[in-house]
Amino acid sequence: MSSIRDYIRDLRVIDGHEHLATQRLREKDKTDLFGLMHYLDSDMITAGMPRGILAKQSGLDNEQKAALFMKYWEKVKNTAYARTFKTAMEDLYGMRDWTAQGLLELNEKVLAASLNKDWYGKVMTEKAKIDLAFTLIYTTNVNFDMFRPIMFMDFTFRLRSLKDIAAVERASEHEVNALQQYLTAVDALLNKYVKEGMVATKLGHAYWRTLACEKPTFHEAELVFNRLMTCSLDEGLSQAETRPLQDYLIHFVIQRSTAYKLPIQIHTGHHETSVSGNGNIITNSKVSSLLPLLLEYSKTKFVLLHCGFPYGGEYLTIAKNFENVYADFTWMYIISPTAAKHILHQMIEMVPQTKIQGFGGDYNYIEGTYAHLKLAKKIVGDALVEKVEDGALGEAEAIDFAKAIFRNNLIDIYGLDEKPV
Template identity: 70%
Template sequence: MSILHDYVNRIRIIDGHEHLATPQIRKRENHDLFSLLHYLDSDFYSAGMKQGVLGRQSSLAAEQKASMFMEYWHKTKNTTYARMFRTAMEDLYDVTDWNVKSLLEANEKVLQATHDPNWYEHVMAERSGIDLAFTLIQTTKLDYDRFRPIMFMDFAFKLRTLKDITAVERMSGVNVYHLRQYLDAVDALLHRYVQEGMVATKFGHAYWRSLASGKPTFHEAELAFNRLMGCTLEESLSQAETVALQDYLIHFIIQRSTAYGLPIQIHTGHHEVSVSNNGNTITNSNVELLIPLLLAYKDTKFVLLHSGYPYYLPYLSIVKNFQNVYADLTWLYIISPTAAKQILHQFIEMVPMTKIQGFGGDYNYIEGTYAHQKLARKVVGDVLTEKVAEGALDETEAMTFADRIFRLNLIDIYQLKDMEVQG
């Protein structure tokens, strides 16, 4: 191991993007080994397995699940998603053989860990070296000191039915009879989320529509809103009928988030199978579609997630040229460590180091986050060692870069207080 690998392995990470359930939720839902598949489940689906067949709602017994797991494991174990599952199971649960018997034994260990009050601290703080993680689980009530909330705001602009409006009305406590009152309701929610510790606003709309946003007038948005208000609970409008309203609300949420000092995290690029409901139309996620918004809001911090992969070449130009846009490596290492390595080389060559967010596990469970950070540290160590060898950086500069992307930049971008990030 090189000096740089050793240095990177000792950095206390601030994790910029997760979907981790709290310890209380995991215990209440009694998660077992088959709850921990997450991305591996997407590869199983790609290899032909029916979606959700191994999930918590499945009627299959544990032994049946283990048998089906092994059937698809042999088809997919070459992928990095599979490698991450292997790393987690072998490092954290001492799995040495991959067969039905060993899976069932590991399943019992996972169930025990789920009810162990010290498991999160052991995995997150001790084994992963993570001081703080931002997690998106659609609540600000996290009750775990190492978590800070980010909230998806898609629900506030994905309006297709009257029920969508009344849900925001109920959550905000603001009576809604017309569009201006609806804007007040959305603003009230944002204000409350900030008070409850939210560190950023998240848009995930590339999973269900294009990232492209027009700039409709209030009147154009109001026409669509009034049509929705006139619907019965059983009626709905199409995407085309509500796009002007959606676009208007996207602008409004950006404006109000900026006023509250919140960065905007936006999903760009690759889709995760289990949450994509637009047929995995990857072209909706092309980062170039965001340029009008990036130009319109120069005072807003935009964190464009996942390095835009596979649209990373225009992504590199955008983060290089736009002062208000921040690069992000969340998820990318496990999509393809080869791509992550190449993109990180180009980040170093093109993007100021203060604008790069180096790690977000993007997992639903902490075991996956553990495996992901282990891979991320290796990739970063490899790249920095190569950069030093070719003379692009000296060792001190490489160490400074690693500190920046894994920790210091996140303190700056999300305006974290010293008391929040102590190990």
């Protein structure tokens, strides 16, 4: 069965979801070791570390940061986030000395890498074998040789104040005095993003409100919009007051994205503690809350991210039963390798393989993406070998499954100009 694992190890991948800054932006930022915390930061926060204490603006020097890192590293080093960080640092930088002094030496290596114009190519294309990655960094100005942009559209419907409306007005370069003009502005933005290379729309609203969405009328939405237009810049409305307008605009963004043939990626399930804006209210991310939208927009491609974890059961049955729903393992392997493997076994049994996207690193630094993909390939390889040993798949079928979820499905779902395998 080593042939399956060997094939997957060498398979060139299309990465369906990242938050990677371009090489130029990383060089400009002079990203150091403490700028690579990301998910590890979440675990350290829940272990008691003050938020932002290792950030550049904290005012601490590197020696103080290294000491704090080691204090909380001892508390979290068992987690998958920590193990993935460790893999990245050891494989890519040769890190072996997990002490405060070792961290300071590692920090210099990370700084040098951030200034190395060949670093992204080495890590992503050579080490990780990623041909293309979708990245969400609030701009379409990305390196098209390596990245394709996906844009968060939450800012177009997260309207609570006149300032929020003004932001869309500026971005779209459309004057807005009424709801119909606002809709024109949002549509103009989508059109602009598509022309600039956007391959999908992202809805991340489960981080700040429920996924459940009602169907208000234009009039109901307009009443709220008009109230916002009469607010001063320092005033605003509550989330409950603006809900009809938000729901109306969510429908509009879905409708116009569909018209532009854009798949829609939606955050479902687990929240990242370090960025969650709603107190980690996990029930806001419940997958079944999306059912009315999935039923109404049967021609829209919905990519439901993160396997809906911990709502795996309902996620699987929705992915199985809805032609317009695509399953996605973005982030899942590092949340829990054990859970990811279990869900993968179930998904192989339940969901057509053409509806599964096998990897999205979901990292904001390429070292994490590399280590995450290494873990993902191991889990997928192990699961497929077990399926072959159980007689559920033939060896050639297992290899075809890996080709589909790691590459070919993304070419088809997003209409990419890339070669299948």
